Amino acid sequence: MSFFQVTDIIAIFPHLILVSGALIILILQISLPRYRTESAFIISIIAVTISTLISIFGLSSEALVSIFGQGASGLTYSGFLIGFDKLSKISAFSGHTIWNAYSGLYVFGILSCLLLTLLFTPKILKDINLNLSEAYQMILYTGAGLLFFVTANNLIMIFIGLELASLPLFVLAAWDRKNKSANEAGMKYFLLGVFSVAFLLLGSALLYGASGSMNLLDINGLIEGTGISTDMKRLYSAGLILVLVGIGFKVALFPFHGWVADVYEGSLTIVTAFMAGLVKIASVSVFYKLMILLGKPMGEPIMLTIIILSVLSMFYGNFTALVQTNIKRMFAFSSISHAGYMAALFVIPNTSRTGYLIHAEASGSLFFYAWGYALGSILVFGVIAYLENITKKNNDRVQITFEDLKGLSKRNPISAFLLSMGSLSFAGIPPLVGFYGKFYLLRVLFKENEIFLALMVTINSLIGVYYYARVVFNCYWDFEDEKSEEKSFAFKSVSAWISGISLGILILIIGIFSDFIVERAMFASLNFR
Amino acid sequence: MIISEIPMSYVLILTLLIFSIGIVGVLTRKNIIVIFMSVELMLNSVNLLFVGYARMWKNLEGEMAVFFVMAVAAAEAAVGLALVISIFRTFHTVDITKIREMKG
Amino acid sequence: MENIKEILFFLFAFIMTGSSVGVIMHKNPVKSALFLVVFFVSLASMFGLLGSEFLAVLQVLVYVGAIMVLFLFVIMLIAVRDENFENIGSRFGKTMVVSLLITAFLIQMTALVSVHFKNKIDTSAGYERTIDASANIKITGHAENISFQLFEKYLLPFEVISLVLLVGVIGAVVIAKKNRRKLE
Numbered sequence: 011m012s013f014f015q016v017t018d019i020i021a022i023f024p025h026l027i028l029v030s031g032a033l034i035i036l037i038l039q040i041s042l043p044r045y046r047t048e049s050a051f052i053i054s055i056i057a058v059t060i061s062t063l064i065s066i067f068g069l070s071s072e073a074l075v076s077i078f079g080q081g082a083s084g085l086t087y088s089g090f091l092i093g094f095d096k097l098s099k100i101s102a103f104s105g106h107t108i109w110n111a112y113s114g115l116y117v118f119g120i121l122s123c124l125l126l127t128l129l130f131t132p133k134i135l136k137d138i139n140l141n142l143s144e145a146y147q148m149i150l151y152t153g154a155g156l157l158f159f160v161t162a163n164n165l166i167m168i169f170i171g172l173e174l175a176s177l178p179l180f181v182l183a184a185w186d187r188k189n190k191s192a193n194e195a196g197m198k199y200f201l202l203g204v205f206s207v208a209f210l211l212l213g214s215a216l217l218y219g220a221s222g223s224m225n226l227l228d229i230n231g232l233i234e235g236t237g238i239s240t241d242m243k244r245l246y247s248a249g250l251i252l253v254l255v256g257i258g259f260k261v262a263l264f265p266f267h268g269w270v271a272d273v274y275e276g277s278l279t280i281v282t283a284f285m286a287g288l289v290k291i292a293s294v295s296v297f298y299k300l301m302i303l304l305g306k307p308m309g310e311p312i313m314l315t316i317i318i319l320s321v322l323s324m325f326y327g328n329f330t331a332l333v334q335t336n337i338k339r340m341f342a343f344s345s346i347s348h349a350g351y352m353a354a355l356f357v358i359p360n361t362s363r364t365g366y367l368i369h370a371e372a373s374g375s376l377f378f379y380a381w382g383y384a385l386g387s388i389l390v391f392g393v394i395a396y397l398e399n400i401t402k403k404n405n406d407r408v409q410i411t412f413e414d415l416k417g418l419s420k421r422n423p424i425s426a427f428l429l430s431m432g433s434l435s436f437a438g439i440p441p442l443v444g445f446y447g448k449f450y451l452l453r454v455l456f457k458e459n460e461i462f463l464a465l466m467v468t469i470n471s472l473i474g475v476y477y478y479a480r481v482v483f484n485c486y487w488d489f490e491d492e493k494s495e496e497k498s499f500a501f502k503s504v505s506a507w508i509s510g511i512s513l514g515i516l517i518l519i520i521g522i523f524s525d526f527i528v529e530r531a532m533f534a535s536l537n538f539r
Numbered sequence: 540m541i542i543s544e545i546p547m548s549y550v551l552i553l554t555l556l557i558f559s560i561g562i563v564g565v566l567t568r569k570n571i572i573v574i575f576m577s578v579e580l581m582l583n584s585v586n587l588l589f590v591g592y593a594r595m596w597k598n599l600e601g602e603m604a605v606f607f608v609m610a611v612a613a614a615e616a617a618v619g620l621a622l623v624i625s626i627f628r629t630f631h632t633v634d635i636t637k638i639r640e641m642k643g
Numbered sequence: 644m645e646n647i648k649e650i651l652f653f654l655f656a657f658i659m660t661g662s663s664v665g666v667i668m669h670k671n672p673v674k675s676a677l678f679l680v681v682f683f684v685s686l687a688s689m690f691g692l693l694g695s696e697f698l699a700v701l702q703v704l705v706y707v708g709a710i711m712v713l714f715l716f717v718i719m720l721i722a723v724r725d726e727n728f729e730n731i732g733s734r735f736g737k738t739m740v741v742s743l744l745i746t747a748f749l750i751q752m753t754a755l756v757s758v759h760f761k762n763k764i765d766t767s768a769g770y771e772r773t774i775d776a777s778a779n780i781k782i783t784g785h786a787e788n789i790s791f792q793l794f795e796k797y798l799l800p801f802e803v804i805s806l807v808l809l810v811g812v813i814g815a816v817v818i819a820k821k822n823r824r825k826l827e
Binding site for chain 3: 544545546547548549550551552553555556557558559560561562563564566567568570572573575576577579580583586587590591593594595599602603605606607609610611612613614615616617618620621622623624625627633
């Protein structure tokens with residue numbers, strides 16, 4: 011009796027590469043006497059690069075046969091560039107995880123962000139003297155957990171994937187263990203994390219009680235087919251709302267945002283990049299998937315709730331970001347408002363006026379927005395992490411304020427340029443990726459006649475321009491006090507240079523290819539079930 | 540003759556009661572360890588609900604969920620209590636109202 | 644004696660509610676932890692009452708045997724003092740939120756519970772599954788059934804759980820380790 015087939019392995023191939031990278035690091039670390047942390051970094055980079063390449067280019071059936079033998083003949087693993095339009099789907103491990111183009115899309119998004127963030131990491135860890143190889147294991151496990159989270163097709167798997175992603179992040183948030191605020195951030199992230207998971211679990215239990223299954227597609231089949239019986243409907247709604255609350259904590263929507271500012275500020279800035287970029291893109295995808303697959307019996311009430319939450323998140327995030335002096339806190343609050351923009355798209359699956367195509371378009375623009383946001387926040391937090399290293403004098407951590415940015419363009423032109431570019435992209439200034447994200451988002455909202463939401467997004471983007479522009483002004487046009495004449499260059503490490511430059515180029519030019527990417531994402535979303 | 544049936548509504552009431560007691564504990568207590576214990580209360584009440592529904596639907600999915608929740612709770616406890624020790628080392632307290640390094 | 648199970652259910656429900664109130668109300672964390680032990684044991688009995696013997700055993704082994712020992716160990720390690728409840732009223736906002744939540748939950752409860760008056764849990768019937776029709780092998784036992792499921796249908800979650808536990812171990816070591824490794 012065999013417990014799994016080759017198809018099962020292929021469906022989770024990128025996840026497996028990340029996990030085996032982490033395990034190889036662990037084994038080498040405990041078995042080699044003169045083991046150096048650099049090799050942990052190299053191994054993790056190799057693992058992430060391979061899986062990123064697979065998620066971009068896919069694996070043809072010949073390649074699969076040469077890896078797995080004859081059992082894999084006739085199968086392909088479609089990547090972001092190749093094979094999405096074939097509408098293939100691999101359901102693996104008795105429906106616990108599923109590879110379809112929608113999850114493949116987010117696998118690509120997560121892995122590309124993971125690679126770029128990982129490149130920033132080693133120098134920063136070295137500077138606080140905590141460059142342990144465990145850090146890279148934790149990062150790889152986080153990545154693998156997020157992949158399991160987005161490819162999950164079962165409430166249990168969603169829960170376990172989320173846990174595998176968050177437990178290492180709790181550890182990484184408190185990585186700088188001598189530092190008080192890092193400890194506080196780790197603790198707060200941990201408590202809020204387990205608290206929200208309890209809601210997720212209660213919701214799953216109620217959904218299970220209402221439908222008799224934990225498999226998302228089974229539940230979906232039930233509601234598309236016979237439907238939930240009327241007396242179970244209340245149970246079902248309560249369950250779905252609680253699950254969405256649990257994920258809403260990770261997306262940092264308005265009433266569940268309490269942890270964001272402190273955790274983002276206190277953790278190591280590079281870990282903040284993980285939380286802001288990777289966790290958000292993954293949880294947004296799962297939120298949307300749950301809305302599509304399970305949201306149908308909920309109808310109007312949940313739509314109204316989401317509209318309210320979305321608008322409140324936008325306003326709350328923007329107005330609190332306006333008054334911040336600490337840059338990291340400002341970006342933290344602005345991330346709440348970005349969650350609000352993305353949540354505006356969550357209403358589309360429940361309108362069901364124009365059928366499949368608009369869903370695909372909504373989901374495509376959601377991916378584009380989330381990916382662009384993730385790239386932007388990785389760039390911004392990465393640059394801030396290096397600025398902190400330059401500004402700090404003794405061993406204490408410093409927080410960058412707007413004051414510190416003054417004259418940055420003279421002292422440190424490259425980081426000033428990259429930081430401004432990230433900010434302008436968040437603000438939605440035309441050639442950058444953030445503008446195209448907002449453009450597609452608004453286009454979908456207008457097409458769907460969600461004029462109110464579209465108006466709110468526009469107003470809030472305009473408010474956002476003020477504080478994002480403040481970053482740029484402080485960098486470029488504020489020279490009153492010449493703090494120090496010494497010039498310093500941004501990154502001081504080759505890998506961070508690679509990541510910073512490629513992020514800059516990506517943010518600059520992705521807009522040109524936005525049509526192509528959104529089209530891919532739309533194809534992917536046609537292939538939902 | 541022994542009637543071996545328990546109404547599902549009892550289990551649901553008990554679960555929700557203990558879950559809300561857990562929420563109260565999380566929101567009102569100041570000691571981090573007690574907060575964490577309250578979270579354990581919440582998780583365990585959900586376990587009870589899972590078992591109840593598994594028996595109601597006569598399939599094993601709910602009970603498997605309990606199995607996995609237990610394993611995850613063990614891992615969480617390890618990390619969480621390590622964090623508590625680390626907090627105690629830096630702040631010399633486990634009172635969450637006094638652990639306030641950042642303000643904004 | 645005809646509904647002994649229901650009586651037992653109420654007994655355990657009473658113990659569980661009482662001990663969970665004890666967990667969140669008692670000033671001394673050690674006593675809270677002991678209340679939690681009582682809660683776990685009665686929850687295990689409840690599992691047994693509902694017909695999941697295996698989970699009942701696991702509950703005692705994992706929660707009482709491992710997790711609570713860890714809790715008590717840490718409480719003793721850091722010598723926690725009694726908590727001061729005096730200024731609890733002064734934190735007005737928090738109590739407001741709590742009472743609102745409780746009200747919401749109570750409303751929710753009354754709304755949800757009406758669903759289940761018809762549904763009964765039949766605690767006596769076991770699961771029966773045919774694994775090999777030709778050889779006529781059936782499994783009826785609870786633990787047997789769970790173990791079969793674990794390695795067939797739930798193989799992936801099971802393997803991922805092992806990773807979660809590994810992360811827990813490594814993470815705990817990294818965070819709680821005192822003297823850092825020197826980098827040269």
